[in-house]
Amino acid sequence: MxxxxxxxxxxxxxxxxxxxxxxxxxxxxxxxxxxxxxxxxxxxxxxxxxxxxxxxxxxTPEEFRFVPFLVYDEDEAGVQTTRCTSCGICAKVCPPQCIWIERSEDPKTGRPIPDPANFFIDIDICMNCGLCAEFCPFDAIIMDHDYELAVFDRFETNIFDKEKLLKPAEYYQSIRPYNYKLQADARVEKEAKKAAAIAAREAKAAAKAAAKE
Ligand code: SF4
Ligand code: SF4
Incomplete structure (x- = not known):
């Protein structure tokens, strides 16, 4: 019927x-x-x-993914440090190629500085796949939970620049506490291993010098 x-x-x-x-x-x-x-x-x-x-x-579940943002850390003196080193890995792996980075250079030496002059994401092209965040070696780009991004004029507003993309590490911790802790613990472990390796190398060098005397 x-x-x-x-x-x-x-x-x-x-x-x-x-x-x-x-x-x-x-x-x-x-x-x-x-x-x-x-x-x-x-x-x-x-x-x-x-x-x-x-x-x-x-x-919103923790693993929900929308447009990515860039993370900055702030120390006690209020100095902000962008985690991004402008290595370009995220731009390379992005399937629709919607990330582009302006690298900065030391004006005296002309050598690259590990802090992007600007960083752009075309959020109309971004397909929220999360590959940029997966591949970033510095935990500098994270998938956001903010999905209320509708605007009347997308041509004017939907290419996010560095200023619009930067958010504090505390915000990252608030939306993804589990992942934040995992990455923070991994960083501490890596730093401890690095410090132990340096200490071992120095101890070996000191023992060698003492043996020569
Ligand atoms: S966000 Fe990460 S992967 Fe992308 S350029 Fe910056 S440090 Fe490299
Ligand atoms: S989420 Fe995917 S499509 Fe969006 S910027 Fe990252 S890699 Fe590109």
Whole structure:
């Protein structure tokens, strides 16, 4: 029968609508409003499971990926250091080639400085794959959770530059605490290994010098 599918679909909607009230009577409270999104997005939900976006938003899982951002660290004196060294790996691995980097040079020596003069991402082309973040050797580029980037004039605003892309390490920690800790621990371990290797080399050199005397 034509339209059977539509009637069936509307029946599912009606069932959830009615179940919202039945559930409230059964539990003696307004689950839709009192228990909020946590209940509505759980597997136990019986009634309506819709979210009134943009007033309400579903929690974002840690591994959610949107347009990447650049990380900077800030020391106690307020000095900000961009983690990016402009090595160019992210631009090389980016499948749609939407990253481009302006390298900076020492004006006296002409040698490259490991801090980009500018860094651009065309966010209309970015496909949120996360490869740039995966391949960055310095944990300098991270996938963001901010998905509310709609604008009226994309040609004017959707090429993000370094200024727009930079966000503090604390922000990274707040949206991806698990990954932040993993990377921070790995960095500490690497630094400790490096320090141990230097100390061992120095001790060997000192022993050699002492043997010669
Ligand atoms: S973000 Fe990472 S991979 Fe990209 S240029 Fe900077 S340091 Fe290299
Ligand atoms: S997320 Fe993917 S497409 Fe977007 S800038 Fe990174 S590598 Fe390129």
């Amino acid at each position: 034509y339209g059977k599918g539509i009637i069936k679909g509307l029946g599912v909607t009606l069932k959830h609508f009615l179940d919202t009230y039945i559930d409230d009577i059964r539990m003696g409270k307004k689950r839709y409003t009192d228990e909020g999104i946590e209940y509505r997005s759980s597997k136990d939900v019986r009634g309506l499971f819709t979210v009134q976006y943009p007033e309400e938003k579903l929690p």
